[in-house]
Amino acid sequence: MRTATGHRLDAAWQALRLWLGATVLPAQCALCGMGCPEVLCSPCRAQYLTQGRPRCRQCANPLDDAARLCGRCVRQRPAYDATVTAFDYAAPVDQLLLQLKFGARLALAPLLAELLYVAIRQQQAWEAPQLLCPVPLGPARLAERGFNQALEVARPLARLLDVPLQPRLALRVRETRAQSGVAPQERQANLAHAFAIAPEHGALLQGCHVGIVDDVMSSGHTVHALAAACKSAGATRVSILVVARTPPH
Template sequence: MAINSLFCLDVLGSLLPAQCALCAGSCRGVVCSPCRQQYLDQTRRRCRQCANPLADTALLCGRCLRRPPAYDATWTAVDYAAPVDQLLLQLKFGARLALAPLFAQLLAATVRQAGSWDAPQLLCPVPLGPARLVARGYNQALEIARPLARQLDIALQPGLAVRVRETRAQSGVAPRERRTNLAQAFMVAPQHAGQVPGRHIGIVDDVMSSGHTVHALAAALKREGARKVTVLVAARTPPR
């Protein structure tokens, strides 16, 4: 009966007109063409290491020059700003998993257009802690990583890294405490440790704000011998 009900919902969904996730207008995809052109097709100069916007022709921002993070490069599709932030909140907390392939597509388009793209050999989604994964029911980073791996033709290892201790959500931690909150929070899963030494690993996540989460994970990968770590993130929070 449950299978029949799901089948009926799928058929009904295919018959009803889809709505744009941003403007609620009718469209064939997740986001209509006008909204995509206005909000999602972003091209701007960014720091090669952390993807913060740059106002000049420099390759690295002052922050990365003063205190280089453990990761070597960052690619992002869009800024984390209204109204795009609502899409990522819907994906992260509202279980709108259909948005994940959209952000994977945007990320893939961003790196393909870049002449300096150095493709990782293996993708690693930022892992959730067990309690948070059970409460949410899915890992939004993994939902983005799956279609991204297919589009870029890069191997994906969902369990490459594990979160060894539960941490407070970074959004609820004071900026000065965020690095400490994530210190030693990640490790490479022992059963996959042989896949890391000498390789270029790509970390996939939904949003990058302070960068402390991906820094901590990149540091764990470097401790296991990763040659290079590149961050692939759907959206980057602009500095305030």
Template structure:
């Protein structure tokens, strides 16, 4: 229960954290390591993730895989051949060096201060979409219990929180459940990844009434094969969602 003095204590603690961060523990650029006031210095931002370095790349509207600049199609051949459960994907940049370090440091280094930056970059990419249809709610990809206990946080949720504020869209972090712990997709052979995610997600009964006729935005850090977000999108569609958009910070280019 919050007391009358709690807001002042919260403000004082926030001020102390900021002072410690800027005085005793000066910030370093997450990519080049030079001292700077932000988590990413201006030169790295301009060189690696400035406009034209991923956000404006010609991509498939449905899965966000890169398309050749000479292609006029809106969808890639894979999506035309076998349409996924989700309807659109927006990504901030390709998952490639050196910017992949931003996600690796967040996910495996617990550098949570990177989450607002990644949400900002994803928001910029969303704003650059010519025909952006805003979802009615955001749902981060949930982690399994063992993975959450091991890591201590869900990187998708950490990104979804500031993104929801920027988009002014309600965040529903408990909408989806990971009902079956699965192996990390990166450790699974490509031909086994779809089966690894089979029946892994379910919609929480207390939130199922939100989905009929709803446009859901699924938030994640990295999209590689797309099987994870596709499985969650299928669960949302099965519960009545009419549209699912994937909002992912980085997209692994096809090999």
């Protein structure tokens, strides 16, 4: 059994780790390791993060042509109405998200928000949401990690878009297993009834266009479940703003 002193030391170390991740500027590029005064060097940004590609307007999966929707969204529309992503979740740029999420390198969050903002500005006929909502973590996962990576991206993104942020709009009312550890055929059931809208914020959603912010979108079940909760509470449109999209296999 851990002692009270042990728990205090763990808390102190967690606080120090988060402070370092949030305040210490990197002396080298987060991808190639080359010395540079910014989080990402210009050559890596140009090589890995400036190549646009056609995507489904609803789920942001890559398309081979200029079609507006992929076959999956045509057959079965998800609860959300549009998705914008900055890049595919693939090597080497996936390291930016892994360093943020599992390395507590919070200084990467503004960079990721900026990349997402650039992708949003490139959308034709872009409809700005009226408020932003980060995908919430459950209490146990939040206590373990010490921060919500979706919220860390949503804060600077809200400033760039000049859209109000409501970090406590949605609640994760049921602890779920990480989707990455769940079989594909079980992922939708894993998130059933996982989200609810905070009662004190329910009035904000009446007739509202909500932007849901997350770090990575894979199967889409997480944002689908949260979008469905928003629409059940009165939202009329939900846009997904996600840093990276896992390409279909």
